[in-house]
Amino acid sequence: MYILKYAIITGASRGLGASAAQKMVSEGIHVITVSRSENNSLKQAAEQSGAGYTHHSCDLSSEDQVLSVFAAIADDVFKKAEAVYVINNAGIIEPIDVAGELDASLVQKNIQVNLTAPILISNLFLQKAKEADSKVVIANVTSGAGERPIQGWSIYCSTKAAVNMFTMTAGLELKNSESSSKVIAFSPGLMDTDMQMTIRSSSEESFADVDTFRNYKESGSLRSPDTVAEALVNLVLDNDLENGRIYKVNDLL
Template identity: 30%
Template sequence: MTKHLYILTGASRGMGLAIAEALLQAGNSLLCISRHTNDALAAAAQKADVPLWQWTQDLADGQSASERLRMWLGTQDVTQLSGATLINNAGVIPPICPLSQSQPADLALALRVGLEAPLQLCAAFLGATEAWPVARRVLNISSGLGRSAMASQAGYCAAKAGMDHFTRCMAMDEALKANGAKVCSLAPGVIDTDMQVQLRGAAGDAFPDQAKFAQLKEKGLLSSPQQAAHQVLSYLARAEFGHNPIGDVRD
């Protein structure tokens, strides 16, 4: 029986972990790339009899991650696959403060993990699978902050805006190919994750929108990681996925 291969970054916690758990279904195989492995995920995969690989990889070094992925994909037996999908979910939010107070190392980390690594992984995935005669998809997890600026969020906004734009370029490239991949940069909504904790806990004088994020939690307006994962995977499964390279689960 052929399987659909999923490759997922940032799978050890939050929405990434919820996506990984939801993908542990018959007919799938899953490669997770994260800073840490997750024992519970491994146990769940064994129980579900779903092939699972977990790579411990710091995506601040996207070059190493992408080279490893390209080589690994080259060893796969495509006759045993029904399709392949890359989901770039990993990201880092730097300390919340005006750009004038940001540290170069924090900004570099946010851009390496949130922009550079996804760009490199997309290149590796698309290049290694270009001749595969199966459907291929790329889902980049973006953010509304890639499309609307926010004070004290320059690093994160820049990474997500860059992700949106390189996805547009990637879609144009793939549209010229006979079996080009379908690609989309998707905003997943507002989710109750560690990032939200960081935003709510920011100092009000350094982050003018802090009160707004606190109210989202107080009013119960945040999606759970499981709800967000369901919405993201439902969007990925749409027949029209990739018709628009920029999307939002709320559309």
């Protein structure tokens, strides 16, 4: 019997999100991308492979847009899906600056995109899965920065630490309620992405470790998004996930 599967991926226009979406398409899974702009090469790949593909434009820094767009997606997919996967991948690093010099509007945007949006999306899909007597697998993309302080990254470190705690707590709740749904976090390590370019362009006053990150690029220490995405998708599709666990790419490759 044919099983209809859906993968909803935020921030899929580039980087890890785009690579994960491509991998899902190659697995024959209907991909729903959510970002401000559409990835045309992904759209073409889906059309050529015959895999389903849908794009929703959404500004994840807008609570109203997040709630309306994802409610519509959830209402649609749970009517017909046998399996639903959500990858909360979208994230921003800015503001990169020391406390006392932070831009208030960038602080608010960072918290909304990195933390509030994944929580709202997870909450909504867990609710809809329960109502539909179905299940959902949610992967929240986190960072090693959520486990240690890094000068200039106070907001990014804080939001990723909070994502980790939300994931662990939600996973505990799902386990205690004997739910079939899963919530995990995935730490992708160092990747060659636009975020890394932003980091490398920081000033030493704002980010003391900027030379270290420039050396990562120069020495070829950054993994490709495709390599990391393959590990992420293989993990999400694994039936033996541990609820609330923070999986690290170094343990999967």
